[in-house]
Amino acid sequence: MFVKQPSSTLVEASAWTKLERSGGRRSCRPLSAAIGETVKPTLGQYLASIRHDRKMSLRAVEEASEKEVSNAYLSQIETGKILQPSPNILNTLSEIYKIDYVQLMDLAGYVSPTNARDANERHGRVATFAEHNLTPEEESELLHFLQFLRSKKPK
Numbered sequence: 001m002f003v004k005q006p007s008s009t010l011v012e013a014s015a016w017t018k019l020e021r022s023g024g025r026r027s028c029r030p031l032s033a034a035i036g037e038t039v040k041p042t043l044g045q046y047l048a049s050i051r052h053d054r055k056m057s058l059r060a061v062e063e064a065s066e067k068e069v070s071n072a073y074l075s076q077i078e079t080g081k082i083l084q085p086s087p088n089i090l091n092t093l094s095e096i097y098k099i100d101y102v103q104l105m106d107l108a109g110y111v112s113p114t115n116a117r118d119a120n121e122r123h124g125r126v127a128t129f130a131e132h133n134l135t136p137e138e139e140s141e142l143l144h145f146l147q148f149l150r151s152k153k154p155k
Contacts (some may be wrong), residue, residue, distance in 0.1 A: 043085075043107040048078040050097045053132045064096045085110045 041049065051061060051074075058071035069092055076082045077089075090108060094101040134142070 027062050028137060042080060042108075043083065043104065044078040046078045046107055047074070047097075047104075048092060049077070050132070056099060061093075061096060065092050084110070 051058075056064070058074050061074055062069060062071040069089055073082070073085075073089075074093075077085055085108060087105065087110065090104040091101055093099075094104050
């Protein structure tokens with residue numbers, strides 16, 4: 001859904017954003033900032049984000065999967081009409097997008113194995129945006145922000 005701003009620009013409104021009115025102007029800010037907590041993307045939102053990052057159309061994914069994942073089916077996953085596609089479909093998409101299959105299984109609600117670890121042990125998960133093709137400047141900014149967040153934690 002797109003919302004027309006007074007300046008005649010279009011702003012995408014999704015689960016990631018909340019439009020607010022402030023002083024007669026609309027502002028768009030992350031939903032997590034609006035409610036003070038982190039918002040975990042749905043499987044569909046995540047897959048759509050990765051597909052757009054890879055600059056692939058729904059049909060291009062269908063062709064890359066050799067018609068194992070139809071463009072209509074992928075569209076239904078991305079829009080949330082299908083919440084738990086089969087593991088085979090998730091495996092195919094993970095191979096096409098070159099992303100972690102276990103993460104897709106987790107987002108789809110499948111039970112994933114848990115590895116017990118000590119509190120001081122690193123979790124070993126990849127960074128949230130590791131699947132996106134970040135520029136060196138964006139990576140640097142993320143690292144600076146992470147350093148900032150860690151500096152705020154009580155020791």
